[in-house]
Amino acid sequence: MIVAISVDQFSADLFSEYRQHFTGGLRRLSEGVVFPSGYQSHAATETCPGHSTILTGSRPYRTGIVANDWIDQSVARADKTIYCAEDETVPGSTSRSYTVSAKHLLVPTLGERMKNADPATRVVSVAGKDRAAVMMGGHKVDQLWFWNGKDYVTIAGQPAPDAAIAPFRSALAARLAQPQPALPVPGVCASRDRPIPIGDGKTVGTWRFGRPAGDTTKFRASPEIDDANLTLAESLIDSMQLGRGPATDIISIGESATDYVGHAFGTEGVEMCIQLLALDKRLGQFFDRLDKAGIDYVVVLTADHGGHDLPERNRIHAAPDAQRVDNRLDVKAVGAQIGRELKLDGPVLIPAGGDVYVDRAVPQKMRAKVARRAADLIRQSPLVENVFVGADIAKLPQPTSPPETWSFTERARASYLPGRSGDLIVALKERVTPIADPTRGYVATHGSFWNYDRRVPILFWWKGVQNFEQPLGVETVDILPTLASLIGLPVPAGEIDGRCLDLDASAGDNCAVAAPEAAR
Template sequence: MASIATLAAIALSAPLQAQETPPPSAAAAPRTPPKLIVTISVDQFSADLFAEYRNRFTGGFARLLNGAVFPSGYQSHAATETCPGHSTILSGFRPEHTGIIANNWTDLKTPRADKQVYCAEDESVPGSTSSKYTVSDKHLLVPTLGERMKAANPAARVVSVAGKDRAAVMMGGHKVDELWWWNGKAFVSYAGRVAPPVVERTNTTVSALIAQAQGPLDEPDFCLPHDRAIPVGGGKTVGSGRFERAAGDAGKFRASPAFDAAILALAAGMIQDMKLGQGSATDLIAVGASATDYVGHGYGTEGNEMCVQLANLDRSLGSFFDILDKTGVDYAVALTADHGGHDLPERNREHGIPEAARIDPNFTLAGIGEDIIAKLKLKVTGPLLYGDAGSGDVWIDPTLTKEQHAAVLKEALARIRAHPQVADALPASAIAATPSPSGPPETWTLLQRARASYYAPRSGDILVAMKPRITPIADPTRGSVATHGSFWDYDRRVPILFWRKGMTGFEQPLSVETVDIMPTLAGLIGLPVSAPKPDGRCLDLDAGLGSTCH
């Protein structure tokens, strides 16, 4: 299969040193810190998908299921998007402290014409826009585990590779030795960085792969019940695809299992070429496997496409771990996701969920703003309200007087709340007055979930929560058919898995948070977590793993 062949071709093109290594579970885990931390984020890998397929895995996921399994991990905040989620994984902080409140936010004070700011850009670069930007880590306000490791021991090396720039940046942090992401055509990095040989050979191999047509991938027997076309309008159907691709179609390559194989291949090659885990200090590599998210958006979470994607990702992860085994390095793995996901409403309704629906196309901030302008007889030169009525933050024109602002806020809250698809609209004042949440995240109120995402300098005047099963995509014929980003647990719950060779496996069914991963890994390598203190806590993995919670 192309995905496995790609992984092997890239990672094994440099010779491995011969090592006599026992099978993965042959010996008890040593009590000393591992020499390499491997943290993997599978974009949009919800706890629901994990539960659905866990008994089908035979490769890399199956190996991780022999470790420490936390099936109810939470991206506990309301902003269940890629950038906020990745900012929690290796920082230990929720978005209220990372400052990453969304993939994009509105900054009406920025001097450029484009007032939308991308989470991983430097908007001060002349001529930039939120869609044509310079990648930067400047918006991440907290250190990552890799930064803490390098501060404690400068010999520690930190690498981050991902299918998305925001995933690589948010997990890698501000001080990395190598940081690479896919830009739609090739793996790239910050301006001025010289591509090491492993990046060059990855790009060469992947470019050749994209140039070739891709026939339908094999369909495991357990995928057959998912193989059914679902009409979504305009003659478009999803649900029965197997990732056929015309020669040169880089877009379909990105939304396919081969993309994750290429990302894992680059990670394996980095480990091999840089000899990560073979120096005097523990090293870290963060890997952002992004294809599952593109598959979820493009085809939904319950069709044949997602089934084939996860079966192939399982195999690619198995090949990745096999390559790492051959290096002889003592490594530990943490795998999770940046958020969950929600299937398309057309299939949800067929599955007996009548409340599943697409957002009312007439429910727009432009329309609401026009009505408020007319009622209050306001004179404004631009939009009154900025953002998206169906999802996330809403900003009010900052040029209004205090009295006008209050009147607009009151009207906007009333009109948004009155829509039958809206669960609530939360004003910033109420969110800011709510203490930072604690306790089991599944019990948090909407206000507490919003508080975990609220950072006053960037957050809006209103945060909108749609009702469960409302998809904020009115027209699925022009792009994505499904998405995420809600307050609800299908978007918040993700698996958290830890593994190290020889550890005694166990499963903890109670809820934990992704912010617990960083302090847990710090405990595993004996790294005291000094200020700033994270929101997360160290999880007890001392079942033969050798972890110590400080």
């Protein structure tokens, strides 16, 4: 059985910082084959693009998942924003009230390839976010479940729920109906237990994850949801007898709490310390249960992207240049200025995160001029590192050098898809957080071109693995061909961007010799 785990926002920096303190599942994985400098190599370091690379072997330009949300001015509905895991053709839907779908994922996942090669393969996906479950599971899933904010649900058209689902949901409802006491602070976390002022009298840095009865928002941003994901995964493995049939099965697990904790509290406080140690312990219990069941399995663990701490704490911690965006970067004002210059009506520019779209009301013959004028004006902001014109990026070949050497242009190219990506791609300067006001929601985020958002660990483990570590850069797109080599599944090189990683510590090479028994 293949077990593919994505820990949302688990950066290479966090792995390095806490590695010495792991005693459970993450410690076990650290004794396998370790790539501490894996890369979500592209510029669009968001949840949906990152998850789309892990089990497809393809970068976002090929998966079609160029962002969490993009703009499609051709859709009939008033809301022109498209959510990466929605079906916008469903009547009455919006990008915030949608039907979950894999329609925008343009390539097959490893599970799909396995099922195409052997229909006896079972493909299961469980996650704390719909986009994680969909992008790792793909289009042919036997069971797919995700947390929708209130309960674990599946998508339309999937097979009937497994027998384990009803008792799991019942037990979870009973758990949510009870309050969650504040968690103790482990000794190694004590030095991080300090309030950090973020404005308006609010602070982060001292939360213990106590939860009132019925509070699903606090449940989501706590170790509780990671525990629930793994409990559901265990239930499905047992009830479906995964890993004990005639074919290799695959289960993907999207652990989302680290991301929600990073957004709500930052990456360097007591909250993240409690979260990661809890995750390490729970993963250890999960692997122990698989061992007790006698299942032969291979694990890969990585992340969809990294993350960056809040600037208020960064400035205290020897990074005085850390800052938030402000009115020195106002894309709509730039659009208004261009409209006055060129006598154009309408907004002219439509911002969507780091992507900026030229309004299709602008005459076709003027759009290229508008894009280049906008790039020149936006570059003048002291918060901006560079601006790339989409038409220029689209002409470039995909990078082939090691990911740690890529230029910003190459990073942009890896996640640029004409017709879906913006007409401009804006790269903020290093240590600039694109959240102006931390008192009204998230305090920290990710999504930049910079390596703190690109670098993630990639860890492989199976029973009897010979430990070694390779500190040089590899990519998350290398995971699919590597796992495929372990089960003897051929994958045409021209269909993916990744390469097979040799996990054999000896002179042998799993990439040259199929070893299907390694993952049965």
